[in-house]
Amino acid sequence: MNKNRNFYLGLVLVLPLLASLPFWVQSEYFFFAAYSVLQFVILAVAWNILGGYAGYVNFGSAAFFAIGAYSTIVGYKLHFPQGANILLGTFMAGLVGLGMGYITLRLKGVFFSIATLAMSVVLLTIVTNTPFLGGARGVYVIVSRESPVGTGPYIHWLYFLILAMAVVSVIISRIIEHSWLGQGLMAIRDDEMAAEGLGVPTLKLKLIATSISGALMGLAGTTFPYLITYVEPTATFNLSFAVNSIAMPIVGGLGTWIGPLLGALLLGSIQQIASVTLSSSWNLLIVGGVLVLFVTLAPNGLVGFFKKWSGK
Amino acid sequence: MDISFDLLLNAIFSGLLLGGFYAALSLGVSISFGMLDIVNIAHPAMVILGAYLSWWLNEKFGIDPILAGFLLGPFFFLVGNLIYRLYYDRFEKGGGGDSLRGLAFFFGILFIIEMILILAFGVDYRNVNTSYTDKTISFGVVTVAYRLLIPFVISVGLLLVIRWAFKKTYFGRAVSAVAQDPLALQLMGVNPVKIKGYAFGLSLFTAVVGGAMLIIIQSVQPSAGREYIGLVFAIVVLGGMGNLTGTLLGAMILGVAESMTATFAGPSWAPAVSFGLLLLTLVFRPQGIFGK
Amino acid sequence: MENTTQTQMPLVKVSAVTKKFGGFTALSNVDLVIAPGERVGLIGPNGSGKSTLVNCISGMLKIDGGSIEFAGENISSLPPHARVHAGIARSFQIPRPFKTMTVFENIMVVLNFSGNDRKSADDLRSTEERAMDIVQGVGLHSKKDHVSASLTQVELRKLELARAMAANPKVLIADEALAGLSGAEVDEILDLIMGMKEKGVSVLMIEHIMSAVMRFSERLVVLVAGNKIADGLPQDVINNPEVIKAYLGE
Secondary structure, X not given: OHHHHHHHXXXXXXXXXXXXXXXXXXXXXXXXXXXHHHHHHXXXXXXXXXXXXXXXXXXXXXXXXXXXXXXXXXXXXXXXOHXXXXXXXXXXXXXXXXXXXXXXXXXXXXXXXHHHHHHHHHHHHHHHOOHHHOHHHOXXXXXXXXXXXXXXXHHHHHHHHHHHHHHHHHHHHHHHHOOHHHHHHHHHHHHHHHHHHOOOOHHHHHHXXXXXXXXXXXXXXXXHHHHHOEEOHHHHOOHHHHHHHHHHHHHHOOOOOHHHHHHHHHHHHHHHHHHHHOOHHHHHHHHHHHHHHHHHHOOOHHHHHHHHHOOO | OOOOHHHHHHHHHHHHHXXXXXXXXXXXXXXXXXXXXXXXXXXXXXXXXXXXXXXXXXXXXXXXXXXXXXHHHHHHHHHHHHHHHHHHHHHHOOOOOOHHHHHHHHHHHHHHHHHHHHHHHOOOOEOOOOOOOOOEEEEOOEEEEHHHHHHHHHHHHHHHHHHHHHHHOHHHHHHHHHHHOHHHHHHOOOOHHHHHHHHHHHHHHHHHHHHHHHHHHOOEOHHHHHHHHHHHHHHHHHHOOOOHHHHHHHHHHXXXXXXXXXXXXXXXXXXXXXXXXXXXXXXXXXXXXXOO | OOOOOOOOOOOEEEEEEEEEEOOEEEEEEEEEEEOOOOEEEEEOOOOOOHHHHHHHHHOOOOOOEEEEEEOOEEOOOOOHHHHHHHOEEEEOOOOOOOOOOEHHHHHHHHHHHOOHHHOOOOOOOOHHXXXXXXXXXXXXXXXXXXXXXXXXXXXXXXXXXXXXXXXXOOEEEEEXXXXXXXXXXXXXXXXXXXXXXXHOOEEEEEOOOHHHHHHHOOEEEEEEOXXXXXXXXXHHHHOOHHHHHHHHXX
């Protein structure tokens, strides 16, 4: 198919360029910023799988992110290699996603969303009260100063990792979107009762979506401890993850793989710039403001805006 | 563990008092979410906003915070009405059904409020000192602080007045009706949008009064609202959506549960109580304890 | 299609089904059988439990008593989508299209999820071809790429039926598919429904429009206040004094 070919072609062209940045961009800060933006790409794309395709709004993104991060902490304490930690975190988050789905998916609409928020806070409280995970005081992670892949500071290595994860997430999202799974989820979003009444196994599909969505959000969290080296609950369970993972797909355009990507790139970059030039409080004010603006004025996001403009 | 009876009794008592106050916080959501189907997740943030404004009026002009809350009430009522008009125009008129947008809207508002508070007042805790904040009163073995007792009395009073208004006044009955059958209301010549706007304004009125009482009970900081989201929605769901008496009872139950947890297991477990109870209710009995 | 009689097992067998909502009994000990290829009409005053019965058969509601069998298997505890795979499809009284999808996509979803194993072994058409045939069969060819939100009432009804047909059912339940339509439109939709028999599909039609019901039904069932009060040949049923009383009131 044309579209497929164009996508992978584009990927093959853009990816080496992005991967080569550490070799000629001098600023170390740039990679911290890029890491943050790419992390948001994963979160936004992952959230969209359940929120955009299926229409179930998950408020608990922070919890899945945190599961990824804290799985790494556990693995770190048990002296696992980094790769194992990444896999462990993704798997655990996926498992929790499945469990959360099982518990909450019989709830409709808003009640589901509130339940996900509740679950997220319960998890936060458990972590805060568990000494092995560092509790409220947190845990320190020691990382080497140099990237294991030759060229420079450790942040380069983290950048490669998160870039790879972001690419994987986008590819997975796109595959889902064009598959029977995506079609079924969108039918659920459009009219769940009709879908179930016409043969779509709604519960099964929703569980698949929560698991994959959760797993990817966890994936985004698995390398976080290596980045900030000091992990404690308030930073990891930050509500800003929740609002961003909802805002970015809405701003970019719900229900497509490219919408969350655009939204994350745009909002993520704005936030980086804002936190450097203004302060971190302005960050979330801007996100809140942009979210309200888009939700009221441009509900189909950037993608919808482009579609209208090109006269579709 | 050595459980002293005195400790238990005191824990229960403060739980009940706190619960009454929680009812006032949740009253607004019981109206907006329980009756009007509007998921105003920013309600707790509005409470905090009310708390800060009351604090500010107290600092600047020496007005008693609770009085300040009632003074600010009408203003919040008007703002609530306006917000609802916007909300209706953007999210309900075109045939509802898309709760995500409304939810995201209020989510954004939550953050805007929080961040404006940080920028205006900073992240430090604020509290007030009035003539009664430090006084206590004793009933036998139970000692009760005035700063808990007074908000309790006002909260229960407020709830009972509003409940009475919903049953006896024209406006109140119109709101109950619009919750159940907006079309019938239209046929009677009443504009549902106007009624809902007033109801939402009322819910914000309760928010600012709640905030004024909050600052008497404890100190606040800008993101304090987040902790109450679960609490407030738990109470509304537990009590049965839109059931004001249920809201009061649910709030008391939650207040006692939290108080006991904080006393015997430690305050760091307290959030798990409200959010955990919310989760359990949603999963096993979504119509609430007192709902149909 | 052979036309055997009592040796044939009923396709749908509803036995002593009861459904309560709190203190209100919506269905009370209702029996109903549908034979393969049969056209059964279901009528009754408003609130008599017709829609509740449909929802019980299709699986949207759990029954409180009795059982529902399909092709000899007890399906009472199967979720709706599983019953579709078994061979029961229903159209909704108020059309429920997948709003963001086109007419064609609406049909494709159903074809993809009712399983390719549901088509007959000698059907070599691709899924897209089957979808096109269905779209043409209901006369929606010109609107096939239109988003379903843009269709007229009659077109929505056709889409609703088309989707149910796309599930390749052995029994189709048409829930008030003709409500609110004009004379010519009623004929259009009724022809589609009656055409199902040639494909060997049984149809249970819930309707209020008596002329359509009489034209359609080989057998007529009457439900009043949750109880079945008549079940037989249409001519006999409409002359039944109980039925006349139910419709004309006391």
